[in-house]
Amino acid sequence: MTDVLIVGGGVMGLAIGWRLARAGVETTVLERDVADCDRPSGAWWAAAGMLAPLSEAGFDDPHALAFGRASLDLYPRFAAELEEDAGRSVGLRTEGTVIAAADRDEAAWLRRQWVYHQELGLPTQWMGGDEAREREPHLGPRVPAALFAPTDHQVDSRLLGAALRRAFVARGGVLREGWEASRIDVDGGRAAGVWARPSGAEDGAEERIGARRVLVCAGSWTRLLLADGATATAAPPVRPVKGQLLALEMSPLLTLAHVVRTRRVYLVPREDGRLVVGATSEEAGFDVRMTAGGVLDLLRDSWEVLPGIYDLPLLQTWAGLRPVSRDGLPVLGATPVDGLYLATGHGRNGILLTPATALAMADLLATGRAPDAILPFALSRFG
Ligand SMILES: Cc1cc2nc3c(=O)[nH]c(=O)nc-3n(C[C@H](O)[C@H](O)[C@H](O)COP(=O)(O)OP(=O)(O)OC[C@H]3O[C@@H](n4cnc5c(N)ncnc54)[C@H](O)[C@@H]3O)c2cc1C
Numbered sequence: 001m002t003d004v005l006i007v008g009g010g011v012m013g014l015a016i017g018w019r020l021a022r023a024g025v026e027t028t029v030l031e032r033d034v035a036d037c038d039r040p041s042g043a044w045w046a047a048a049g050m051l052a053p054l055s056e057a058g059f060d061d062p063h064a065l066a067f068g069r070a071s072l073d074l075y076p077r078f079a080a081e082l083e084e085d086a087g088r089s090v091g092l093r094t095e096g097t098v099i100a101a102a103d104r105d106e107a108a109w110l111r112r113q114w115v116y117h118q119e120l121g122l123p124t125q126w127m128g129g130d131e132a133r134e135r136e137p138h139l140g141p142r143v144p145a146a147l148f149a150p151t152d153h154q155v156d157s158r159l160l161g162a163a164l165r166r167a168f169v170a171r172g173g174v175l176r177e178g179w180e181a182s183r184i185d186v187d188g189g190r191a192a193g194v195w196a197r198p199s200g201a202e203d204g205a206e207e208r209i210g211a212r213r214v215l216v217c218a219g220s221w222t223r224l225l226l227a228d229g230a231t232a233t234a235a236p237p238v239r240p241v242k243g244q245l246l247a248l249e250m251s252p253l254l255t256l257a258h259v260v261r262t263r264r265v266y267l268v269p270r271e272d273g274r275l276v277v278g279a280t281s282e283e284a285g286f287d288v289r290m291t292a293g294g295v296l297d298l299l300r301d302s303w304e305v306l307p308g309i310y311d312l313p314l315l316q317t318w319a320g321l322r323p324v325s326r327d328g329l330p331v332l333g334a335t336p337v338d339g340l341y342l343a344t345g346h347g348r349n350g351i352l353l354t355p356a357t358a359l360a361m362a363d364l365l366a367t368g369r370a371p372d373a374i375l376p377f378a379l380s381r382f383g
Contacts, residue, residue: 002028002174004365005211007181007194007225009033010042011157011354012343013217014164018085019362021171028209029173032180032199041161042219043350046245046320048268048278049091049157050259051075051352054122054149055099057113063376064329065120068349070373071356072151078355079155085167091156091271097259098136099124100146102304106263107145114147124149136258140307154259154268157351182206184214184340186230191340213365215341220286220321222344234335236379238345240286240321243279244294248312250275256306265301267309274315277302281348288319322347332361332377333370341365342379 004020006013009031020027033041040046053068079092101107117124125148132146133139139146169175178199185193185208193210218225220240227235250256256269268276280294295317302309325331325345330353332343343361346353360374370378 001193001210001212002026003211004028004213004215005030005194005209006215006217008042008217008219008222009165009175009177010217010219011044011161011164011350012219012346012357013215014161014168015354015358016215016217016343016361016365017173018082018164018168018171019358020365021168021173022085023362023366025366027173028211029168029175030179030181030194030196030209031175031177034177040318043320043322044157044161046243046318047157047351048245048266048276049155049160049351050097050152050261050266050268051154052097052149052152052259053349053352054117054124054152055097055261056349057117057120057122061329064349067330067356067373067377068352071353072153074355074359075153075155078358082163082167085170086163088163088166089159090163091159092153093155093271094153095258096148096150097152097261098132098139098146098148100132100139100143100260100262100305102143102262102264102301104144109263110145110147117147123151136256136260138254138256138306138308139260140305143305152259155351156270160351160354181218181225183229184216184226184231184337185210186337186340190338213339213341215343215361215365217343219323219344222323222342231337231340234337234340234342234379236331236342236345237326237382238323238331239283241324241347242282242284242288242319242321243348244282244290244298244317244319245276245278246295246298246317247315248275248277248309249273249315251312254308254312260306262301262305265298267302267306275309275312286321288321290317290319294319323350324348326382330357330377331379332357332374333364333379335379
């Protein structure tokens with residue numbers, strides 16, 4: 001019997017597990033894949049890793065902006081502690097982000113964003129086309145204007161996932177990889193563990209793993225796990241939203257100094273010389289196949305603002321599933337089933353929101369009280 005059993009060893013499950021293990025709470029994480037940089041897995045493996053609360057600030061989500069900014073503030077310490085426990089880098093880079101307008105229409109949209117940022121006191125800076133090209137010389141001659149978001153950064157999400165895996169185990173957490181949870185064991189109205197089997201095995205191979213509390217961090221698959229039987233009231237309205245990405249190989253002649261994004265596409269330069277280009281946003285269920293149209297859109301939209309990418313070698317393409325809730329905000333905290341908790345629905349900002357989510361959820365599981373920061377994200381808001 002473990003104290004806390006976490007289903008899903010993506011960034012959420014492992015980060016919360018790591019914080020719990022550091023606090024001396026006996027924690028087991030169940031993951032059907034292997035959290036390894038080189039193997040395709042959950043959304044964390046696919047993600048571009050932008051830490052971008054300013055660039056992502058919408059007009060109607062003050063809670064998301066506040067939570068995102070709080071999480072960004074936590075990142076330097078979170079990354080340093082994680083790197084120490086894991087003995088490896090997470091690739092945190094802090095050069096800021098250039099948000100470029102591809103044409104006049106986008107410049108007008110960007111101006112509205114900037115005015116809104118000014119009202120909120122956010123530190124984004126307006127740049128004309130020439131000033132933008134001084135900051136990021138590879139921007140094309142037709143870019144009419146841009147914003148600079150000096151505090152929007154990036155982390156290598158694959159390195160982050162692999163570091164969390166190591167750090168969790170180094171702190172005494174039990175990681176059961178290659179195990180898939182098939183349902184939650186509910187006894188007398190209370191979560192008492194999960195039924196699980198080795199990934200790919202038949203139904204008969206199920207084993208019960210007992211626990212005092214169960215936390216589900218199964219990303220886009222969370223609803224599938226909970227929708228039937230005794231846990232139906234705990235199933236959050238979270239669905240997969242597909243994103244396709246690709247990686248180009250930067251050359252000495254074209255190496256970006258910042259993350260560059262437009263309204264439709266982003267380009268994220270990595271330490272290892274890759275330029276990650278993403279991402280589409282598609283309602284395609286659990287289908288993660290690449291499409292010709294997806295690749296075409298990504299390349300055309302990038303080429304419009306960075307014409308120099310035309311000659312860069314294309315290294316890799318991949319797709320992943322963002323866990324997106326009905327209102328686009330995370331779903332964090334307790335459920336109507338005693339002892340059963342959720343941390344999911346982080347949508348397109350889960351890498352950014354990992355430190356704040358881990359801190360708050362570990363606090364909730366250790367003390368039984370939900371910190372104020374996550375009250376707006378309770379499952380009960382869906383009625
Ligand atoms: C294309 C794309 C680009 C993105 N870019 C960014 C970005 O730039 N910045 C940012 O902040 N965020 C980004 N995100 C979002 C971010 O990746 C997600 O919000 C985050 O990874 C969610 O973390 P998670 O742990 O909840 O889910 P996941 O990362 O999906 O992990 C869930 C894990 O649960 C496991 N699992 C599922 N069901 C079971 C089961 N029954 N038993 C055992 N294990 C199970 C899965 O194998 C998986 O490993 C992006 C996502 C995508 C897809």
